[in-house]
Amino acid sequence: MMLWIKMAMRNLLRNRRRSTFTILAIGFGFAGVTLFGGFVHYLTASLRELEIYGRANGHMTLLKEGWDHAGATEEDTTFSGEELAVIKRLLDEHPAVIAVNPMMLVSGILSDGLVSSVCYGTASVPSTLSYIRGYARGVLGEFRYYEGESLEDDVPFGIGVSRGLMNALGVELGDSVVLAGNTASGHFNAVDCVVRQIFETTGDQSERFIALHLEQARLLRDADGAHRVGVLLRDEAYLPEFMEWLRPQLAEAGIEAGMRTWVEMSNFYRRVSEMFNVINGFNLAIVLIIAVMTVINTVSMSVMERTREIGTLRALGLGTPGVRGLFALESAMIGILGAALGLLLQLAGWVTVRVLEPTWVPPQINVEMPLLVYLVPRDMLISTLGVIILAVASALLASRKASEMEVVDALRHN
Template identity: 40%
Template sequence: MRAWIVIALRNIWKNRRRSAYTILAIAFGYAGVNMFGGFKDYLYSTIKNAFIHVNAMGHLNIHKRGFTSEGRREPTEFLISAEELRQIKALVGARDDVVVVTPQLQIQGLVSNGQFSTVFVALGRVPSEVEEIQRRVGGWIAKRQYYTGEGLSDDHPENVALSAGLADVLGVKAGDDVIATAPTVAGQINALDGHYVGYFDSTLDVLDDKLMEVSLQFSQLLYDTDSVDRIVVLFNDDGDLEAKRDWVQQQLDAAGLDMEVWTWVERAPFFAATERMNNVIFLFMFLVVLVIMVMSVVNTIGMSILERTREIGTMRALGLKRRGIIELFAIESFILGLLGSAVGFLLFLVAWSVVKGFDPHWIPPTYSKPIPLEVHFVTSNLLWSIVFLSVLSLVAAIAPARKAANLEVVDALGHI
């Protein structure tokens, strides 16, 4: 093996210009794939953090069974009672890795400034528990100020925050009062004064003129109920959510509570859609890189075989078996793949540092404000790419190497 590695390395050096083209083709492919892979990871983590932490939807959502199907028509018929909430908090909260178990109640109705009314959608939540969920966010979102003005607080349940677009539509400023109107659970119209304290940027443009944030107490008063429509559970890590969901479901079933448990991925279909779209783009890009790389390797090894046919004949005459000839060129190709990946890693480091240094911003589709554009340093992707591209280079060389190995010894020796 040592002799074949020496021969491979010296031949790569001997044909250094040709080898350099192949190494660069692999290197740019490696860097391109990993830059996009890092961007993909950034997108996922941004969406995930936004959903789980910023929007305080947690890792798991517990609903009354049927809430997400029939409950979409009549949500108030699928509410979780105060007694059920107490039981669930006790059951789920007993687990060591559970950080927060908090109730929420989504409400909708009309909000008015006294002269003009418009539709609103709001989640009634416990402000201190929402803060606890938001506090655990990582990445650039952690540095972002959520409210302009004041946020909500447990001590002032009458405080409300509006999305920037809704505040603009209503023409209110901090300190003004707004009136929320909605039908109660019993079906009567109810109205409640809210004290407008600050606004927030809605991440989704389409909802920017409709969102309100209120305390759980406010939402329950408006709907005239002590029930909630969901219980959010936050764990101290993201790992193995399916198993965690199963555990929670088992606890609820065992207690005779007719509930359904959803993971955040299931409650965020746009995440799966974005993931699918990015995977298709990634696959397409990867195939292009793959084709360029394989063609480059096949060309380099093919040229090498053509130039070294007599050498192949000599090695065969000296007793090297057909398999040995394949190994000889496969090793050369593997080294090309390895060198290409190493250079590609350096290219990636340069590109990654440039992006980090320039701190660019962009407005993703459906977003209303620019957010930082990042490329994540995904160590596992970087390592696996080296392994994959090196092995692929090796595999790409097998067909031309087999052809060389199958040459008759006398034909190879007589090759000019």
């Protein structure tokens, strides 16, 4: 075997320039794809963290069974106080659950007395929100979600407004505002609030977004209970098993609830992921085509130059599969060296990004964030194996004709 490897390596060195350019083409293509893939990983991981922790929706959300049906009534969309108590009791029983976040959705008009604007928002218990956000890792773990003070459990009138809403109303931190909207029974109601924080909207949130205390939302809507319940688990891996467990428990308790995973809840995550996966796939296809064409070209030229040598080897008893194997081995080496160079370039890119710390405004958060590239060992391994397999397949394709040539014809080749 060593002789085969030596022979393959020396044949690569025989045409140093050609081999070098092929390896460079593979290496740069590899690095381009894996670096972009690493960036997509960073982006999707950040979006995931945002959905699960940043918005405190948890890994799974419980909703009333008919919440999205056309013409759904208040009763169809809201868990009552009794139902919520049963749900919390059930969830507290499960060891994988680490936080339960009842949420109420609010829409109404926010006014500072002079200017009014429509607004939409989510209400939850501030301490639960902070607790869940505390589990975020990566960039989001260090992310400051707002300017001003946090909402507090004992300050139910505290409210957070988005920067868009702040600009529309011309309010500042500490200003008093009135939030007006419908009660659960359809009457008009209003509550006094104080602006405690200004935040940037994220993802597909409206620019006129508010964050408020669950008790304040209940006061406005004159209702207890919640529209939805976010459930944070110790690990996402528990999710399928947990949902299997919860479904009969809810049915037994007479709660008509639907369960949605965080992915199902986040259209924005799905859209962005799909978009970047398409871009990534497109890049990958281009790079693969270039790599395959380059390897085929390299092997074809090598085959043409060495047809007589192939004839000699066949005369000495090397079979057709052996000839293909010889070129496949050379090509595998090109693939290995190309992938190794690609990995080095990828690491160099990763280090460069770490050192230069570039920033950008990502699609999910309207503030400047660090631009990162993740190193994903699984993707690196798959890319390496993919490059080698493709290189071998290209060589087999390119050497097929020569390997099947009549020996005498190969020997006569000049």
